[in-house]
Amino acid sequence: MQKTLAKPLSVSEFISLVKMHLQTAIGRVTVQGEVTGYKTAKETLVFFELKDKQSRVTCFLMKWQQNIPLEDGMEVKATGYPSMFQAAGRFHLRVEQLEPVGEGALQRAFELLKKKLETEGLFAIERKRVLPRFPQRLGLITSPDAAAYTDVLRILNNRWSGLDIVLTPVGVQGTEAIGQIVGAIAYQNKVTKPDVIILTRGGGSLEDLQAFNSEAVARAVFGSTVPIVCGVGHERDVTIADLVADVRASTPSNAAERVVPNRQDILYQLNSMVREMEKTVTDRVSEQQRAVTEAVHRIESVFHDKIRHWRELMASFQKHFWLFDQRLGYLKKDIAERVRGLGLTLQTSLARAQERLIHVNNLLRSYNPEKVLARGYSITLTSAGKPVTSADQVSLNDTITTRLKHGRLDSTIIKKQ
Numbered sequence: 001m002q003k004t005l006a007k008p009l010s011v012s013e014f015i016s017l018v019k020m021h022l023q024t025a026i027g028r029v030t031v032q033g034e035v036t037g038y039k040t041a042k043e044t045l046v047f048f049e050l051k052d053k054q055s056r057v058t059c060f061l062m063k064w065q066q067n068i069p070l071e072d073g074m075e076v077k078a079t080g081y082p083s084m085f086q087a088a089g090r091f092h093l094r095v096e097q098l099e100p101v102g103e104g105a106l107q108r109a110f111e112l113l114k115k116k117l118e119t120e121g122l123f124a125i126e127r128k129r130v131l132p133r134f135p136q137r138l139g140l141i142t143s144p145d146a147a148a149y150t151d152v153l154r155i156l157n158n159r160w161s162g163l164d165i166v167l168t169p170v171g172v173q174g175t176e177a178i179g180q181i182v183g184a185i186a187y188q189n190k191v192t193k194p195d196v197i198i199l200t201r202g203g204g205s206l207e208d209l210q211a212f213n214s215e216a217v218a219r220a221v222f223g224s225t226v227p228i229v230c231g232v233g234h235e236r237d238v239t240i241a242d243l244v245a246d247v248r249a250s251t252p253s254n255a256a257e258r259v260v261p262n263r264q265d266i267l268y269q270l271n272s273m274v275r276e277m278e279k280t281v282t283d284r285v286s287e288q289q290r291a292v293t294e295a296v297h298r299i300e301s302v303f304h305d306k307i308r309h310w311r312e313l314m315a316s317f318q319k320h321f322w323l324f325d326q327r328l329g330y331l332k333k334d335i336a337e338r339v340r341g342l343g344l345t346l347q348t349s350l351a352r353a354q355e356r357l358i359h360v361n362n363l364l365r366s367y368n369p370e371k372v373l374a375r376g377y378s379i380t381l382t383s384a385g386k387p388v389t390s391a392d393q394v395s396l397n398d399t400i401t402t403r404l405k406h407g408r409l410d411s412t413i414i415k416k417q
Contacts, residue, residue, distance in 0.1 A: 015084050022082040022091075030079040031057065031093060032101055038070050046070075050078060050093070060085075061095035067178070067214060068098050069112030075101040099175060099210075106206040110213050113240055117215070122222045128246045129227045131259065132195045137164040138259060139194035139226065141184045143172045148202045148231075148252035155256035160263055166192040172201035177211035182220040189225050196227050196259055199241060200252040203233035212239035221245055231255025379403045391416045 009017065033050030040046050044063050048070060049056045059078055070076070080095040100109045117123065138156070142149050144167065156163055168184040171177035181199070188197050199221070201212070211217060212232050221228050221244045230242045231249030242248040249255035380388040381401045394400060394413050402409040 011089070012086065015086055015089050019084040019086070022084070026082050028079065028081055028096075029093075030077050032075070032077045033057075035070055035074045035076055036072050038072055048072075050076070058090065058092040059095050060092050061098075065096060066098065067216060068100055068109045069116060069215075070098070071108070071112065074108055075105045077101055097175060103206055106210065106213075110206070110240065113213065113215055113218070114243065117218055117240065117244065122218060123243045131227050131229065131247060134261070135163070135195035135259065137166065137192070137194040139188040139192055139197040140165055140167045141170055141181065141188065141197060141199045142167075142201055142252075144169050146172060146202055148200045151251075151253045152198060152200060152231075152256045155253050156260060159257065160260035163260065164194075166194055168192075172211060173204070173208050174211070178214045178216050181211060181217050185220040185224055185228075194226060196229060197224065198229050198231065198255050198259060199245070200231040200249075200255050201233070202252065203237055209233060209237060209239055212241040214240070217241050218244045229255045229258055231258075 031050055033052050033056075036049045036051055036056070038046075038048040040063060046061050046063055046066055048059050050059055051057075059080075061080070068076075077099040078093060078095045079097045079099070080093050082091070083094040084091055100106045121127070140149075140152060142152070149167075153165070156165065166188070168187055170180035170184045172181075185197070185199070188194060199212075201209075206213075209232060212230075218240045221230065221241050227246040229247040229249055230239070230245035231252045231254055232239045232242060233251070235250035238248075247258055249258050379402070381403065382388055382393060383399050383401075386393070388394060388400060394416075396413050396416065398413045400411050400413065402411065
């Protein structure tokens, strides 16, 4: 006989008890079925049902947990815990992870995610970055146990040895690989900081390549600040990560070839450049030699004409110099005669000027005030030094100066008449 609880339970307590029992008794499970009734609510909640021929179960998860696109009719595996909606009391599967089942579902999930990311611009050509021509540090994200790892190292060493290669090992298959790849891209960006990153693995089925077709990896590649070259599988294999990457390589070996140049090609280019430079210099020297030769010929021609012209000028100069010398003799003789006549005239003028100067000097002496003072007269001056000729020029108490033949007298005006 089954045990009955002594105390009645409230509805909320009953739902909580059943919910806890389901989660602890059954635990985490994976349920496979066909998606039906897929819908989202408030852009954050996702609801759908999984069904088979006999039954169906309600599934619920948060929008941010939806790792693959969904639509009705897809076959998927849903991993999570059995639970109960507290308010409605209905049973459901609380989903934590989704995985498409079968080639059809995988292909459909691939197409849905591709369309979504393309609409958001993650595949846009204009956002893809140019790879550095000569990288010094290279980040490598792959499994060290995969053949792709050894292929990449072999190609890198053969083409351009001496690189600083930083490997971040990850799983490249299974659901665990998604988080590892996302973490490796973040680690390379923040810690190792290479010039370029290679994300690669070998070929496989669509299910094997599922990690490289996940939205989380696609957004990690898109958000990388370091350019990423993605080389997954064979040439026919195209993943979402390939489409988002800055450069898509057809194979892992091709990814290594896209990242570094071929040493032989660079040497050939350098030799070609040297030969081209030598030819350019040789051609330039030849052109300059021809130009110099032509210039010398032109100079010789010009100097020949100049010398002939100079000789003609010298003959003309000699002729005109003789005429000038004759004319200069005549001018010297004429100037000498004119100088003699000018000297006689100047002597006469000086004698007349001397006589007039003596006359004017005598006249000035007769008018000199000192002569008047010597006869007993005096001169009275204002304080400003002007001769006083009228009583109106001075005022009472003004100081005046009287000059005599011998000395002077300073007086003050005490009366005017």
